[in-house]
Amino acid sequence: MELQEKLKILSDAAKYDVSCSSSGSNRKNTPGGLGSASEAGICHSWTEDGRCVSLLKILFSNECVYDCVYCHNKRSNAIPRATFTPREVVELTLNFYKRNYIEGLFLSSGVVNNPDHTMEQLLEVVKRLREEKFNGYIHLKGIPGADPKLIHAAGNYVDRMSINIELPSEKSLLSLAPQKKKESILLPMASIKEEISVYKAEKKISRFTPSFLPAGQTTQMIIGASPESDLNILNLSEGLYNRFSMKRVYYSAYIPANDNSLLPSIQTKPPLLREHRLYQGDWLLRFYGFTAKELLNPANPNFDLDLDPKCFWAIENLQHFPVEINKASYEELLRIPGVGVRSAWKIIKARRVGSLDYQDLKKIGVVLKRAKYFITCKGKYYGGISLYPENIRKQLIQKPKDHQRQLSIFDLYSESILRKEAPSKVMGEL
Template identity: 60%
Template sequence: MNFYRRNYIEGLFLSSGVERSPDYTMENLVKILKDLRLIHKFNGYIHVKAIPGADPKFIYEAGLYADRMSVNIELPSEKSLKLLAPQKNKEDILKPMGLIKHSILESSEYKKKGFKAPKFTPGGQSTQIMVGATNESDLRVISLTEGLYNTFGLKRVYYSAYVPVVANINLPAIQTTPPLLKEHRMYQADWLLRYYGFKAKELLDEKNPNFDVDLDPKAFWALNNLDKFPVEINSATYEILLRVPGIGVTSALRIIRARRLCNLSYDNLKKIGVVLKRARFFLTCSGKFYGDKAMERGRLKNYLLDFESFDKPEQLSLFTQRGDLFG
C-alpha cells in the first residue's frame, strides 16, 4: 500500500496457486480484494485470477471488486490438459468464463434499463495460452482463440512462450530455446482476428496448419493467396485494403478518406503512411503496378524476408554473462 500511496504503482495483479482447495483459495482472494477496496481504500486497477473449480459465488463476488478477471487456459487442447495438467479439466476452466460473461452482460443490461447496478469487472476478462509446450498446431491455437473471443467476449488473449525449467518426458528438453518468435507471430495473428476481419480458417488450414515464423502472418496469408492480388487502391473496399501487406488500420482509413477528394497516386500513398516496400507488390494505382518483380511466390517471399531481418528475440539467462548488454 505504501507504493500506491506514493504513486509508485497504479494497479496490481492478484493471483494464487491452489491452496487446500479451489474454494478456499478463491475465498481468500475475495477477502484480500475486499480489504484492499474497503479498508485500505485502494482505488487503483486490480486484475484478479479466477480459480477454476471454485464456487461461482466466490467468482461473482470477486468480480464486484476487480477491474478485470482472467481464467488461464494455458494449454490449447483437452488432450494437453490431461497429459500435462491432469488436475485441470476443460469444464472447470470454461464454466467461470461463462459466469463472468453472463455477469458482465447482466450488469450492462441493468444500466441500459436505467437501474443502478453494481459494476462487474468493467475491464472485461482475459486468458493466457502457452505456446510451445506441446505440439499443437498454430491453427489449433488461433481457432481456440477465435472461439474464446466469439463465445465469451474476451477482451484479450495473451500468449506465453514455454520456458523449460523441469525435465519431463512429455515436455521440451531443458536446453530447448523458448519459441519467442512464435509467440510474437501469435500476437500478430491475434491482431488480425480482432482488428483486420480475418477468420482463423482463412489464415491457416489443414494443408498449412502452421505459420512461417520468418514472415508476419498477413504476409504469409498474402503469399498463399496471390490470386487475390493486386488490388486497385482507388476502388478497393476498406475490408480488402486491410488485407494488403503494408497497409494497417490507420492507413486504410486515411486512404478511404483521401480518395473521396481525388484519385490517389503512388506518391500519395507514401505520405499517407503505407509501407510501400511491402505494399507495392500487392496493389495498383489507377491501374499501374509498381512492383519490380513478378508475382511469383518464391521470389516474392525472398524479397519480403528482407523486411523481417531483425535480431531474433532470445530468453536472457540470469546466469550467463552478457557484457554486450552494458556497452
C-alpha cells in the same frame, strides 16, 4: 518473513503470466478516493526483458497444492515459499500507486489448501482495496474450480478477470495438469460471460447497477510445452473470442522450468518467434476480419517463421491482388500486407479530399516495403515484378539478421504507448 523477501518470491513466481495490460476500463475516482483507470492503459516502466510494467503483478501465495508438470511453482519443486496477508497486499498497492509506480494490481495465486479457500483470500484483498476507496485498475485471476459465487462476488470489485487455459487441449491438460479439469476452466468462463451480458443489460436500465468486470475477461496459453499446432491454437482462440467474448488471449512461450520426460528438454530455447507469429495471427482475427481457417489449414498447420501471417495469406491468395488504393474498402485495405489499421484509416481519410498516387502514400506515412507488391495507385503498379507467388515470396523473405528484430515483442507490450487514435481498439486492446 520480511515484506521485501515475500515480494521477491511472489513477484518472481508471477512473472510467467504475460498479461499486464491496464486497458479497457474507465473507472473514475470517487470523492476522497485514490485512483482512476485509463481506457487506453498506461505503461509505467519496462524491465530488462523489454516487457512493460503496468500493474503490480504478484501471487498472493505460491504454496500451491497442485503439481502441474510444466509449472515453476508446483508442489514438488524445492523453491522458497511465501504467502502475503491481505493487509500487506493492500499496503503495497496503495503505496506503489500513490508514487505512480503502477496502474493497479494484478493478483493471482497458487492453490492454497483448495480453490475455494484461495478465492476467498483473493476476494478479501480486492474487497478491502475498494473499501479503502482505491479506484485504480485491478486484474484478478479466477481460480479454476472455485465456487462460482466467489468468482461473481469478486467480479463486482475488479476491472478484469482471467482464468488461464494454460494448455491448448484437453489431452495436454490431462497429462501436464491432471488436477485441473477442462470443465473447471470453461464453466467459469461461460458464467462470467453470462454475468457480463446481464450487467450490460441492467446498466441500460439503471446507471446505478454495480459494475461487473468493465474490462472483461482474458486468458493465457503456454506455447511449446505441448505438441499442438498453430492451427489448433488459433482455432481455440477463435472459439474463445466468439463464445466467451474474450477480450484477449495471451500466448506465453514456454520457458523450461522443470526436467520431465513429458516436457521439452530443459535446454530448449523459448519459441519467441512462434509466439510472435501467433500474436500476429491473433491480431488478424480481432482487428483485420480474418478467420482462423483462412490463415491456416491442415496442409499448412503452422505459421511460416520467415513470413508474417498476412504476407503468407496474401501470397497464397494472389487472386485478390493487386488492390486499387483509391477504390478499395476499409476491409480490403486491411488485407494488404504492410497496411495496418492506422494506415488504412489514413488512406480512407486522405481519399476524401483527393485521389492518391504512390508518392502521396509515402507522404501520409504508409509503409510501402511490403504493400507495394500488392497495390495499384490510380491504376499503376509499382511493385516492379510480376505477380507470381515465388517472385513475391523472394522479395518478402526477411534476411536472417532481421529475425532478431522480429523477436522484439513490440506489438505486445507497447500497446498503450502507441497513441490513442481511432480506432483506439487496436492500440488499447479493448
